[in-house]
Amino acid sequence: EAGVAQSPRYKIIEKRQSVAFWCNPISGHATLYWYQQILGQGPKLLIQFQNNGVVDDSQLPKDRFSAERLKGVDSTLKIQPAKLEDSAVYLCASSSAVVEAFFGQGTRLTVV
Amino acid sequence: AQSVTQLGSHVSVSEGALVLLRCNYSSSVPPYLFWYVQYPNQGLQLLLKYTTGATLVKGINGFEAEFKKSETSFHLTKPSAHMSDAAEYFCAVINNAGNMLTFGGGTRLMVKP
Numbered sequence: 411e412a413g414v415a416q417s418p419r420y421k422i423i424e425k426r427q428s429v430a431f432w433c434n435p436i437s438g439h440a441t442l443y444w445y446q447q448i449l450g451q452g453p454k455l456l457i458q459f460q461n462n463g464v465v466d467d468s469q470l471p472k473d474r475f476s477a478e479r480l481k482g483v484d485s486t487l488k489i490q491p492a493k494l495e496d497s498a499v500y501l502c503a504s505s506s507a508v509v510e511a512f513f514g515q516g517t518r519l520t521v522v
Numbered sequence: 523a524q525s526v527t528q529l530g531s532h533v534s535v536s537e538g539a540l541v542l543l544r545c546n547y548s549s550s551v552p553p554y555l556f557w558y559v560q561y562p563n564q565g566l567q568l569l570l571k572y573t574t575g576a577t578l579v580k581g582i583n584g585f586e587a588e589f590k591k592s593e594t595s596f597h598l599t600k601p602s603a604h605m606s607d608a609a610e611y612f613c614a615v616i617n618n619a620g621n622m623l624t625f626g627g628g629t630r631l632m633v634k635p
Contacts (some may be wrong), residue, residue: 414565441620443623445625450628451627451628452526452528452612452625452626452627452628453566453612453625454625455622455623455624455625458621458622458623465621466621466622501565501566503565503566503623505620509554509571509573509616509620510556510568510571511556511568511623512568513558513565513566513567514565515563515564515565516564516565518563
């Protein structure tokens, strides 16, 4: 069974630029999560999708972050414009009805 | 709202010694609880989970954890540490509707030879 795929693995951008991350969940998984993990901290939930609907986005900085999950499969997370404090690893995870979440390897973003 | 507290951001043990990583949670509904491990430059891998039933759960790599409702704890243990156990460990909680998978701040386990 293929795991959660994320791309790119690494990205370096200048502040005020925009960036997008892509996630392909495990086939058949209805739930998709995006997390932000700042160095030395635990993952912080940004947004949770159930199929193509948003379950929770209370911690998503909506003035600069956006996410979508078209057709309830792949998802993209965008930051525009980026700030220095957005430097982090962005993790995507998916789960089915059995609750356990499977994580991708993440995208390491550096904003300079 | 739910939250997770992991006591001790760094734990150091000798190879062969007992590993004990502490996790306390708060949740307004019966929770599901998880321990994940993260190796450098990798995503998170599930070690074990508690949903319902037996409160002592066994996971991969010889780890186990016990759900204690009265103490709102879910501590992770391993009888004998191995060098390969050195990693970051995260405790997480989710409500029984399957929403809001919330992580603690993590504990970095170091294993000395």
